[in-house]
Amino acid sequence: MLTIWGRINSHNVKKVVWLAEEMGLAYDRRDVGGPFGMDEAYRALNPNALIPTIEDDNFVLWESNSILRYLAANHGGEAFYPSNPQARASAERWMDWGFTWADAIRPTFFQMVRTAPEQRDTALVERSVARAAGLSAILDEVLGRQEWLSGEAFGIGDIPVAAYANTWFQLPVERPSRPNMERWYAALQERASFRDVVMIPLS
Ligand SMILES: N[C@@H](CCC(=O)N[C@@H](CS)C(=O)NCC(=O)O)C(=O)O
Numbered sequence: 001m002l003t004i005w006g007r008i009n010s011h012n013v014k015k016v017v018w019l020a021e022e023m024g025l026a027y028d029r030r031d032v033g034g035p036f037g038m039d040e041a042y043r044a045l046n047p048n049a050l051i052p053t054i055e056d057d058n059f060v061l062w063e064s065n066s067i068l069r070y071l072a073a074n075h076g077g078e079a080f081y082p083s084n085p086q087a088r089a090s091a092e093r094w095m096d097w098g099f100t101w102a103d104a105i106r107p108t109f110f111q112m113v114r115t116a117p118e119q120r121d122t123a124l125v126e127r128s129v130a131r132a133a134g135l136s137a138i139l140d141e142v143l144g145r146q147e148w149l150s151g152e153a154f155g156i157g158d159i160p161v162a163a164y165a166n167t168w169f170q171l172p173v174e175r176p177s178r179p180n181m182e183r184w185y186a187a188l189q190e191r192a193s194f195r196d197v198v199m200i201p202l203s
Contacts, residue, residue, distance in 0.1 A: 002027040005042060006051030007034050009203045011102065011163045012064035013052045019068055019159055021193035023075045065095045065160060072156045080155050091150040091157030098160025101139075104131040105164050105171075112171055113202045129173045136168070136178050143180035147187075154191070162188055166198050 004020065004027050006013030013033075020027045032042050033051040046053040046062040053062040054070075061067050069092070072081035082088045107128035111120045139161065142149065150157035162185075168175065169185055188194045 001057075003055040004029045005032050005045070005053040005055075007031050007036055008197070008200065010034070010051055011167070012050075014198050015064050015159050015163050016052045016054065016067050016071070018163070018193055018197040019071055019076075019080075019156065021197055022191070023071065023080065025071070025075060065098070068095065068156045068159060076156070079153060082151070082155070087151055091155050094149040094157040095160050098164065101132070101135055101161055102164045104128060104135050105168050108132065108171055108173060109167050109202070112173070125173070132168055133174075133176050136176065136181060139165070139184075140178040140180045143184045148184070154187075158184075158188070162194070163198055166194075167202060170202055 002020065002025055004013070004016055006016070006029070008014065008017065008029065008031075010033060013029075017027075017029060032038055038049055042053070043049055045055070045060050048062065050062070052064055052067060053060065054067050056070075056074075061070055069081070082091065105128065107124050111125050111128075115121075139149075146152070148154050148158050149161055165181065165185060166188075189199070
């Protein structure tokens with residue numbers, strides 16, 4: 001049985017739970033992190049004191065993108081994890097770029113969702129909004145040439161960027177028009193697992 005450790009309002013936990021749902025895996029998710037805290041037993045699994053972590057029988061793994069790769073390699077087949085090295089690397093490139101994208105949006109998310117209005121740093125939000133808007137042009141360009149970030153089909157290359165793209169689309173900030181990203185976001189919303197796991201209220 002697969003155990004996924006981490007509170008579900010974490011973007012990095014959402015990524016792992018979403019893929020598990022996409023692949024129809026049985027799993028047991030346990031709340032840890034944020035208000036749930038982390039006990040010594042959890043810190044022994046993950047010395048970074050971060051979420052997510054998985055346990056697959058006796059195998060322990062942390063780092064969300066490594067977990068996605070592991071689950072896709074074990075259970076995903078060609079659809080989620082192409083065997084062709086160039087197709088795989090092209091999809092994986094977007095997984096790693098997902099941290100650049102997340103770093104741009106995270107300040108806005110923390111300020112608008114997890115910070116009291118009177119304590120918000122508006123200059124920080126402005127910089128974050130501008131940085132995300134600039135990066136979104138890169139996404140819009142590639143999604144004008146291909147259906148998914150993973151290539152011709154949805155796959156793990158879409159998951160990290162989509163987890164934060166949902167937040168970007170939900171946050172009450174100005175965004176430039178990005179028609180190709182909007183088409184991709186609409187296609188993501190046709191997936192029940194995206195709606196159920198990722199599109200939960202921001203908190
Ligand atoms: N690079 C790590 C980052 C993990 C990370 O920063 N997790 C955040 C939540 S998204 C965390 O553990 N925060 C502390 C907490 O929730 O208590 C990964 O991708 O797994």
